[in-house]
Amino acid sequence: MSYSSHLKNELTKIIPTEDCCIISEIAGLIGSCATIKIQGFNKIGLEFSGENPAVIRLVFKLLKIQYGYSMDIVAAKNNQLQQKNLYRGLVYDTHVASEVLFDTRIMENGSWSLEPVTTDKLKLMNNPCCRYSYLRGFFLGSGFMLNPKKNYQLEFIAGHQDQAEYISNLLKVDGIPASYYLRGNIHVLTIKDSEGISDLLSGMGALKAMLELENIRILKSMKNNVNRIVNCETANMSKTINRSMIQIDIINKIRKTPLWNNLEEDLVKLALLRIKYPTDSLQELGDRMSPPISKSAVNYRFNKLMKIGKEL
Numbered sequence: 001m002s003y004s005s006h007l008k009n010e011l012t013k014i015i016p017t018e019d020c021c022i023i024s025e026i027a028g029l030i031g032s033c034a035t036i037k038i039q040g041f042n043k044i045g046l047e048f049s050g051e052n053p054a055v056i057r058l059v060f061k062l063l064k065i066q067y068g069y070s071m072d073i074v075a076a077k078n079n080q081l082q083q084k085n086l087y088r089g090l091v092y093d094t095h096v097a098s099e100v101l102f103d104t105r106i107m108e109n110g111s112w113s114l115e116p117v118t119t120d121k122l123k124l125m126n127n128p129c130c131r132y133s134y135l136r137g138f139f140l141g142s143g144f145m146l147n148p149k150k151n152y153q154l155e156f157i158a159g160h161q162d163q164a165e166y167i168s169n170l171l172k173v174d175g176i177p178a179s180y181y182l183r184g185n186i187h188v189l190t191i192k193d194s195e196g197i198s199d200l201l202s203g204m205g206a207l208k209a210m211l212e213l214e215n216i217r218i219l220k221s222m223k224n225n226v227n228r229i230v231n232c233e234t235a236n237m238s239k240t241i242n243r244s245m246i247q248i249d250i251i252n253k254i255r256k257t258p259l260w261n262n263l264e265e266d267l268v269k270l271a272l273l274r275i276k277y278p279t280d281s282l283q284e285l286g287d288r289m290s291p292p293i294s295k296s297a298v299n300y301r302f303n304k305l306m307k308i309g310k311e312l
């Protein structure tokens with residue numbers, strides 16, 4: 001099962017308790033996965049369709065609770081979807097269909113537009129409960145989420161640009177950043193910010209998915225920190241070795257001259273330790289001296305050796 005289906009199955013288990021939210025969720029579902037059918041004079045219908053049977057069953061439940069209507073559900077093989085099943089929910093009762101369209105403000109004052117809700121007629125900007133119900137409905141109808149283990153990406157597929165912009169404005173109310181782009185002739189609104197996705201999931205009520213995402217975020221940030229520390233240690237190590245190579249070079253140069261026999265005993269001791277322990281840091285070399293000396297004392301002695309070496 002794809003990650004999206006897994007998430008959608010969790011979301012379809014949520015049934016809003018308030019009328020305002022049920023209507024908002026139906027509006028989101030109409031906006032993303034329904035078509036309005038005109039059947040001759042004064043007769044209209046609504047047809048919901050999708051690959052996920054749980055989503056169509058949810059539409060059935062919402063219509064039953066709000067309108068006492070039992071929608072017909074049919075399943076058919078879809079040639080365009082590589083023989084996957086396509087589920088359709090049919091509302092062919094003109095009275096019910098028009099009541100739904102009036103309540104969702106798609107049809108108003110006897111006139112109606114085929115455009116899905118793109119203005120804030122349901123006051124979604126002001127009502128968080130309704131806003132997230134609408135977003136949940138819309139996501140269930142046409143949303144997509146990549147497994148967060150791979151990448152952070154959640155998408156809403158809109159019917160046209162205005163609709164994508166409207167959803168983007170709804171998300172903006174809670175500071176969730178989304179970007180719009182055209183993929184072929186599909187209008188896509190994408191959220192790639194992991195914190196934004198987490199906020200949206202919890203707003204929509206997908207608490208299980210939200211916790212999973214949070215765990216992945218924690219693991220990823222721990223991994224990044226460990227990598228940063230390892231990279232940093234590797235960098236320090238190679239700095240130490242590079243410096244050590246230069247020191248050994250100079251020491252060997254001095255050893256080939258009579259100067260070597262005239263060097264102070266401390267300098268000779270240190271020089272020999274360096275040759276024996278090329279990967280030691282200055283502090284580690286200092287600890288090997290007897291008696292031990294500080295890092296800055298080691299540094300001071302190496303500077304002396306370098307100075308002698310350069311004069312050769």
Ligand SMILES: [Zn+2]
Nearest residue numbers: 020021129130
């Ligand atoms: Zn509400």
